[in-house]
Structures are given as C-alpha cells and as structure tokens.
Amino acid sequence: MPEMETTADHENTLRIANKSVSLRRTLGFFDGTCFLVGIIVGAGIFVSPTGVLQYAQLNVGVALCIWAACGILVMMGALCYAELGSALPYAGGEYYHVKQALGPFPAFIFIWTLILFIRPASNAARALMFAEYATRPFFSGCPTPELLKKIVALAVLWVLGIINTKSAKTTTWVQNVFTVLKMLALILIVTCGLKELAEKTEIPGHLQNAFSSPDLNAAQIAESFFQGLYAYGGWNYLNYIAEEIKNPTKNIPLCTITAVSVVIVFYLLVNISYLTVLTPKEIVSSAAVSVTWADRVIPMVAWIIPVSVAISIFGALNGGMFMLGRLNYAGSKEGHLPSLLSMLHVNHLTPAPAMILSTIIASIFVIPSDLLSLTNYFGFSTWLLVGLTVISLIVLRYREPNLPRPYKVFLPIAFGVVLVAAFLVLAPIIQSPKVQYFYALLFMLSSMIIYFPFVYFKLRVPYFNAITCYLQLLMEVAPTDIFEDPKSK
Template sequence: NVGVALTIWTASGLVSLMGSLCYAELGTALPFSGGEYSHIKRGLGSLPAFVFVWTSTFTKPASNAARALLFAEYATQPFYGICPAPEVLKKCLALAVLWSLGILNGRSVKVAAWVQMVFTLLKMMALSVIAVGGIVLLVGGRKENLARFEDMFGSEMPNASQIAEAFFQGLYAYGGWWSLNYMAEEMKNPSRNIPLTVMTAVPAVIVFYLLVNISYLTVLTPKEIVSSVAVAVTWADRVIPSVAWIIPLSVAVSIFGALNSSMFTLGRLSYAGSQSGHLPVLISMLNVHTCTPAPAMIFSTTIASIFIIPSDLIMLTNYFGFSAWLMIGLTCASLIVLRYREPNLHRPYKVFLPVPFVMVAMSFFLVLAPIVWSPNTQYFYAFLFMLGSLIVYLPFVHFKLHFAFFDKITCYLQLLLEVSPADGSDESKCE
C-alpha cells in the first residue's frame, strides 16, 4: 500500500523528531557520557539503568550486525547482477567491516570522527542523486511514472501488528538521533549545539527519505520494491544503467558511515556503564597509548560478530526495534520524572511537556502491538532476557558480590591489552 508506506515514512520521521527534542532537553540539562543510560539512572534509578545497559549491550551490537550485513548486501550486489550474492561472502565481508571499524574506533577518536565526516558527505551525495533523479522523472510526467500515486490507498490495509513492525523498520532507518547525547560531555557548548543540530538535521533527513522513496516508487512498482534484494541497485539499473554501479557503492558508503557512528557511541555506553559498576571494570579502562576505550570496542564488536551468524535482517531490525523502543520509552519517562522531581534543574532547552508523554505512549504501542496482535517467540525471549538482568543485578551490583579470580582475569587482560583505569580523564583530554 503506497499511501500507507509513505505515511509511515513521514510518521516515523515525526516520531524521531519528537524523540530527538526530548533527548535534546536531557542532553543539555545532563551533558554526561553514556547518553540514555545516564538519563535513566538519574531519573528512574540504578535498576532501570542496569536493565538498559544490559539490554543495550546486546541489542545495539545486533543493530550494528544488521548494518554490516546491509553494507555487504549492497557492496556485493553489483558483482552478481540479478543473482543473489553468496551468503558466506556477505557474512565474511560484514565481519571484516565490523572489525575494521572496531579497530579504528579503538585506536583513534580523531580518525574515527574524520571518517564519519567524509562518509556523511558521501551519503548526502548519494541520496541527492536518487532524489533529484525521481523529481526529474516526475516532472517529465510520463503516465507509467505517475500511475503508482493515482490511487495510493487502494491496496489492502495492514493491521496494527504490521503497522508496528513497519514502524520498527522505518524508525530503524531514522536511527541515530539519540547518538548526540552520548557525546554531550565532549561537545563544545552542548546547550546550543544539541538543539540546533536536532532542529535542522532531523527535518532534513525526513525530506530526503521521502524524496528517495517517491523516487523509488516513480521508477519501480511496489511488487518490484518488495522483491528487490537491494532497491537502490534496481533503481539505478533502470534510471542510469551505464553507471548503475555508482548507486550501490554510494549506499554501501552511507551504511558504512552509519555503522561507524553507531560503534563510536556504543563504546561510550559500555564505558559509562562500567564506570558506574554495572559492567566489568575492564570495560571502563583506556588504552595507555591512544587513550581510547579499546576493551569496550572489543567487547561490543565481538557480540555484534555473533549476531552476523543468523544473517536475517528483518529479524535483527525487529528485535532491535522492540528492545530499543522500550528503552526510549523509559528515557522519555525519566524526562517527565525529572521535570516534577527536579524543577530547578538548569535546562538550557525545554521541550513542550506533552511531547514526552506522546513518546512514552508511542514507545509502549510499538512494544505491545506486535505481542498482542501477532505473538512471536522472539519478543518472549527478549522479555526473558531483560528479566534475566535481575539475576545479575541483585548479587553483583546490589549486594556487591565479588570473586577474587575476577581480579586475576582483569589483571591479565589489562596487561594483554595495555589498558589502565581512566582516573577521571576522558578521551578528549587524552587526545
């Protein structure tokens, strides 16, 4: 259903904008490393914060695995034409990309930031080519190009569960707006830069994504889009066949940049959780030569590598979306709690109060709708996994149970990895 699809793309963008505005208030009021983890800990307490870091330790690497597999899909497709690329090849390439970026982020913050800037520019160029190509074809006014938009809502309407799962995937594409808060502590003038970035970047992304999807629908039928392994490749074969390889290469570059950003922020989450005693102390240590959180990067990259094995993109994005939106709901709930519990907290930017209430309601809809209308074992396992955090929290965090042999293992790994405690100095000061 073309109309519903474009509506969900638009709604996903607006939900992401509302969420980013909520996060802008938290990031400017509490500019601490760790992003959502620090906000939940301040607003809701230690146990919800531990559940968040426990869940994110696995769901965010799952998201990285999905991005790495998507990169491999686009990077290999031009070499195989209409035939699917071998699964083993895609998995090997995804693993290579994951570990390359893991090593890069574990070696130098400055180089990782430079790579992010370059790949963001390349990403915008790729989206511009597809968007402009679609506008040109629409302006041309050929009947077959306009046919898909004449009766946009005429096809079968999806049910609530399908809409929720579509939101998971649409919101996954907009994912990244929460990343700013992970770097608030290292940012120059966060009280100005975080709201400014949110209010300019997220609307720009919404416009780009809508133009790109309209461009796809101008050239391809909905059935062709659904059946295509890599939609941008199919689009390029139709519109610019002589240089069609440029588009999949550009999309792969775009995904590479998104993956680099995600791994950059994930290291800071693990680092902040370890500093608060919610993860092993080794993860909060910095490399003595580069002052980067190398153990945190190795830890998260290893978990992401395990998620590469199933290679089911839809399963990974749905599982990630289900867990992530529960955590986003908790983060927005912590904003509401802090508004009433700490009314005098300095807030350089304040979001309109109904917005976080809408975000909490939206988050719980996205979590509960698939469970109620289309029960799936993956959601049951996700809940069990979250509850499993209590088995770890009670003895090791609440009662501070400690085993001497953990110290020996930590000491050995500390020597092997050449890392030491941060001693209150963050990476930006080391750099």
Template sequence: MEISSQQKKEKEDEGRVCLKRRLGFFDSVCFLVGSIIGAGIFISPKGVLEYSQLNIGVALCIWAASGVVSIMCSLCYAELGSTLPFAGGEYYHVRRGLGSLPAFITIWTLTLFIRPASNAARALTAAEYISRPFYSGCPPPDLLKKTLAIGILWVLGVINSKSIKISTWVQNVFTVLKMMSLTLITVYGMIEFGDNTKALEPFKEAFNSEVPNAAQIAESFFQGLYAYAGWNYLNYMAEEIKNPSKNIPRSIITAMCMVIVFYLLVNISYLTVLTPKEIVSSAAVSVTWADRTIPSVAWIIPVSVAISIFGSLNGGMFMLGRLNYAGSKEGHLPAIISMLHVHYLTPAPAMIISTIIASIFVIPSDLISLTNYFGFSTWLLVGLTCISLVVLRYREPDLNRPYKVFLPIAFGVIAVSAFLVLAPIIQSPKVQYFYALLFMLSGVVFYIPFIHFKLQIPGFDKITCYLQLLLEVSPTDIFEDSKTD
C-alpha cells in the same frame, strides 16, 4: 585576552585522562545523519508501501508521521543530552531518573544483544553488497560474507580504538557520500517529475487505493520507524561534544529535518519511475530504480548502499563503545572497560569488547533474526528514558536545563512507546517475545550478587591489572562536569 568558559574547560581537561570534547556541530550532525541513513532507504521502502495496501498517499503520510514521531523523541533526548552531557545515552538517563536496577537491565539488553546484533546485521549486509559484483548471477558464499563482515567490524573497531579524529573523519566522509547518492536519486526524480506528465498520475489519485486497517497502519509505522533508527545516537557521545548545551539540540533538530526531507523526496523519486507494484516486488528498490533511470552507471547505487551501511555501522560501533564505557564507569560492567588508552584517550577496552561480541553474532546468523523480536524492547527503553525526563523535571526542578522540551511531547512519546511495545505482542503473540522478555529479566540474576551485594570474583583484580598493562589503559579522572555553558 578574555577566554570563554568553554575554552577554560577544554584547557582544564588537557592534563586529565578523560574523553575530550572534540566533536563540533558539523561532526555531530554527520554522526547522527550517517547513523540514521543506512540500507533502509535504499533497499526497503517497499515495507511501508506494502502494509499501506499500495496506497501512495497513506504511505507518504506514514513516512512523514514516522519522521515526526522520531523528531518528538529526539527533542526529549535533546533536553536530557544538553542537561546531562555524559556518555551512555539512555542507560545514563534511566540510571539518573529511575535508579540502578532499570539501568542495569537497559545496559544488559543493549550491550549483550540488541546493539551487537544490529552491528553484525549491518556488517553482513555491507559484506553482501561488497562481494555481490564478483558473483554475478548467484549469491556470494556465506563463509565469504561472514569472513568479510568480521573483517569490516574489526577494521572499524581498530579505527575507533586508535583515534577519535580518524573515526570522525570516516563518519563525515561517508555521510557526505551517502547524501550525494540520495541527492542523485532526488534530482533524477525531480527531472522525471518535470519532463514526464505520466509521472504525475500516481500522485493525482494518491488516496484512491484501498485504505489499510489499523493493524496494517501499525505495521507500516514499524517499517517507517525502523528506517529512522539511530536518532538517539548523539546522546551516547554527549561527553565528547563541544558546547553541548547548544550543539546537541541544534544538531538533533538539523539532522532530523534533513533526514525527513530526504526520505520523502527519495520515496517520491522512486514513485515517479516505478509503479507501487514494482516497488513492492523489488528486493532492492534503489537498484531497480537505477537500472531503469541510469542503466549505464547503475553500479553507483549498489556501491552507495555499501558506503551507506559502512558509515551507519561506524556510528553504531562508536555508540556501542560509549555505552559500554558508561556502564563500566557507573560500576555496572567490569572496571577495565571504562579505562582509556593513555596515548589515544579512546575507550579502547570498550571498543574491543563491543567488536568481539558483534563478531560472535556474525557466526550464527539465526541469532540476528531474533533482533526482530527485540523491537519492542527498544521502544520500552525509549519509554523509560522519557519517563526519566518527567521524573527529573519534578524531582530535580533546579537542574540547569539549557533546552526544555514541551512536556506534553514527552507524554506523547511515552504513549507511542507503550503502543509500540504492546502492539506486536497483542497483534501476533509469539514465543520469541517471551524469550526476549525473559532475556531482559535474566539480568536481575547477575545484578543481585555482583551489583547489589558487590560480590567479587577471586583473582579478577589481577586479571584487570594484567589487561591494564597489556592494553596500556588507565582509569579516567573523576571530576564534576555538569555545567553545559
């Protein structure tokens, strides 16, 4: 009986200490969709509409255009992920294309601030929606929310440390549940669209409102692109995807198309029930929509928001663990972080350190507000990643590329990234942007002694050995896995 090359590779991996390729097409799509769809589409579509000057036509065009920009970025990442199917996402690709120092600044910024703060913010939002029903008429206490948020982080941290199968199951289930919630909103909108002739009126004069200026359109794009955040997560787990040369491009394209369609339909559903002014004045658009359409079971929507955030947070925790694992494997983080649990074959140390850092961010919530000023750095990393793609095209033309993006798309993403990096700084210069840039560059202070000159801290090897025995972890086996049949 003939065995496929993929089956041979999986059989060879059985005796190795390494991440296993366990995620199929459905798992990959669920991870991506579940990571992108968080609280944004349920709570704050008002941002796009507000900056669009309540112009419905412009707002819907910006939702679609934000999706197109995201899918352009995704296609660039699909080439990199299918060509170099290793954990680490942007960090690994920047290191391969641009070198060690830009890669270290990438992981320094992502690991120590952007991703942990993002996970902490999601955990706090989930905690608020979970505790809100018990405090009708008043906001839940901050201490309760923070305690519950830390508990959520550690539950997901333990799940991701113990079993990839369980964390995948959690992601799949929660993705299906949140898609059911979005389907409910979409179907009710379609029914209202068919039965109520007044629901058509806002769309007949969609472009008749005031047209926003260039600065307002830029702000609308920021709001729309924020709702699509997470489109790059699949590349972080490329080392665990079965048949990555085929499944990574297929999963990315399928997931992004699903998200774009649902985002547009849900926004149309909101507009068939609520006026633009009602949407802009609502703190949680989906909750206001539910009170208007299904008052007897309106509790479904707050529960759906909590479920959606929980699933998105699980994807964020999974991704951050792989980022830390990859950084350690490449020598940019302590060696203990790249070790795998000898029984579960999960990056347990990487998950533990990720959970600890995110938990620290929960305590002083003012730190989380600073993530708004790191938005430009996120797009700076996207631009660097696409520059790496172009560099690799010319420097390594013979590299096996199962999928190749149309190169002008990569140049388009670089141009968009440059705009999104410079626009907020030029439009509203604030000292916080300087602090964010200073934080990124401060990584050089650590890079020069510890990475470039390989300075060793006395006694650190003993600590590593002790932690290795305590956590029951082992270094990964090094082997060549560049083929992507």
C-alpha cells in the same frame, strides 16, 4: 559486575606518564550532525520503501503520510532527548538518564539488553548487509556465498573496531566523509527523480490518485510504521557521545534538530523519486528498490547505487560501533560493568577495552546466522527503552525542577512519545503473540542473576583484580578518575 580497583603500585606506575586521561570534547556542530545523519541513513531508505508500501496495501498517499508521520514521531523523541542531553551531557545517553531518574536496577536491565544483544546484533546485521552489497558486483546474477559474506562482515567489523580503538579523530573523519558520500547518493536519486517528473507529460496515475487504494486496518498501519521507523533507526544515538561534544548545551539540540530535519526531507523526496519512476507493484516486488530504480534511470552507471548502499551501511556501522564503545564505558564508570571497560588508552584517549569487547560480541553474532533472526523479536524492547528514557525526562522535571536546562521540550510532547512507545511495544506482542517475545523478555529479566550478587551485594570474584591489572598493563589503559582534566568537561 563489580567495579574492581587497580593496585597502588600500578597507579603509581601510570602516574609516570604524567598525562590527563579523559574523553575530550572534540566534536563540533558539523561533526555531531554528520554523526547523527550518518547513523540514521543506513540501508533503510534504500530498502524499507518496499515494506512500507506493501503493508500500506499499495496506497501511495498513505505510504507517504506514514513516512512523514514516522519523521514527526522521531522528531518528537529527538526533542525529548535533546533536553536530556543538554542538561546531562555525559557519555552513556539513555542508560545514564534512566539511572539518574529511575534508579540503578532499571538502568542495569537497560544496559544488559543493549550491550549483550540489541546493539551488537544491530552492528552484526549491518556488517552482513555491507558484505552483501559490497560483494554483489562480483556475483552478478548469483547469490554471494554465505562464507564469503561472513568473512567480509568480520573483516569490516574488526577494521572499524581498530579505527575506533586507535583514534577518535580518525573515527570522526571517517564518519564525516561517509556521511557526505551517502548524502550525495541521496541527492542523485532526488535530482534524477525530480528531473523525470518534470519531463513527464502528465503525472503518473498512482501519484494523481494517491489515496485510491483500499482502506487499511490498524494492524496494517502499525506494520507500516515499524517499517518506516526502521529506516529512521539511530535518531537517539547522539546522547551516547555527549561527553565528547563541544558546548553540548548548545550543540546537542542544534545537531539533533538539524540532522533529523534533513533526514525527514530527504526521505520524503527519495520516496517521491522512487514513485515517479516505478509503479507501486514494481516497488513491492523489488528486493532493493534503489537498485531497481537505478537500472531504470541510470542503467549505464547503475553500479553507483549498490556501492552507495555499501558506503551508507559502512558509515552507519562506524557510528554504531563508536556509540556502543561509549555505552560500555559509561556503564563501567557507573559500576555496572567491570572497571577495565571505563579505562582509556593513555596515548589515544579512546575507550579501547570497551571497543574491543563490543567488537568481539558483534563478531559472535555474525557467525551463526540464525541468531540474528532473534533480533526481530527484540524490536519491542527498543521502544520500551525509548519510553523509559522519556519517562526519565518527565520524572526529572518534577523531581529536579532546578536542574539547569538550556533547552526544554514542551512537556505534552514527552507524554505523547511515551504513549506512542507503549503502543509500539504492545502492538507486535498483541497482534502476533509468539514464544520468541517471551524469550526476549526472559533475557531482559535474566539480568537480575548478575545485578543482585555482583552489583547490589558487591560480590568479589577471586583473582579478578589480578586479571584486571594484567589486562590494564597489556592494553596500556588507565582509569579516568586518576587523571581528571577539567578542560575536557
């Protein structure tokens, strides 16, 4: 879409405010680490152990190895992203890096797919899952009415949307608090599990003979990987908020390595705790393994775990919405989205228009439940985008060798991530080809309908300038290029 300019009179009106309108670098090491941990630790670790173990054919040893391998793969990808984020610390993350290395058209396909489907659908799914766990205590033994779940999901989306619009500081505080709470829940699971293991007279048989189950084929291992990687989802989000991190050349690599390392250790310990208390068959037959574990270990206060899951999802959703607003903001600054989305509120200094749009799109996904089922077929596109981002790192290494790189990843790691990403993109399509994958690919390519007329040829839409100006006044937002604050860079 075209980048529209405000009128000269309106710019003069905005200058009366005499304020610097730009994103501020306010997030330190603790904030960045909490943001990343809070994004990664959602519902996955409370639910995904069932899927990993099921596709691993109840082979406990293989399942634990898959959890560790997923962690290593995520760490490899995170190290690549740390180099890009520290060298190019600007909002937009993957989108910005792809645009710098591969050009505007691949970047436009990237942002088209992310902002219109993958990220809003992910936020909608998190909101619905939050509603499921938040209302479960009130419907003991009965399913929660679908209408109520959708109302609660919409409510939490708009509450977080308003918080993200009003104050970046409040959003960061919410993220930090909920990250600490969810980590306390994981510490409880780990501590109780290790206590149970210490009190047993002998190690459970399924742990003693961890690799005694039938051998797996490649397809089953791939499915297990997909389940494990779902629980690690969000590891690549930190670069989206790079423009708001203090001393990004130092803090982005530190936050990334610290957060991913903490998550890997906790995920392994939590799985050992589950396996100490429950048998593999009990885990596979459980809809939410953490709830089953709590009923067995802490029955008097088992309600803590469903509440903890809701808290965990809430924190992940908050971080997801924070990130998506910055992606829209970055796309607008680069001329790929309407200029209104790159404007910040003159008082709160938040990308208010971008946040409002993100919340509206996510809300649309909540209303028809069957729409969310399509997101399963976009899983391959997520790793396609990761592969493109790491390819961007390799391209920039050779094309811009003198680009300041405070942190450099060992280049074979980047090639390894590209190969794994290619496997994760092609495996589901080859293993179980379905027409939905064709629809997903068609949706990505449909971006050409917008790109060429509105971005490449800069076709102007009648009255769009006037609408932009009116919405700018209504929302009290201003373009960041009018007031440039050098201290914020």
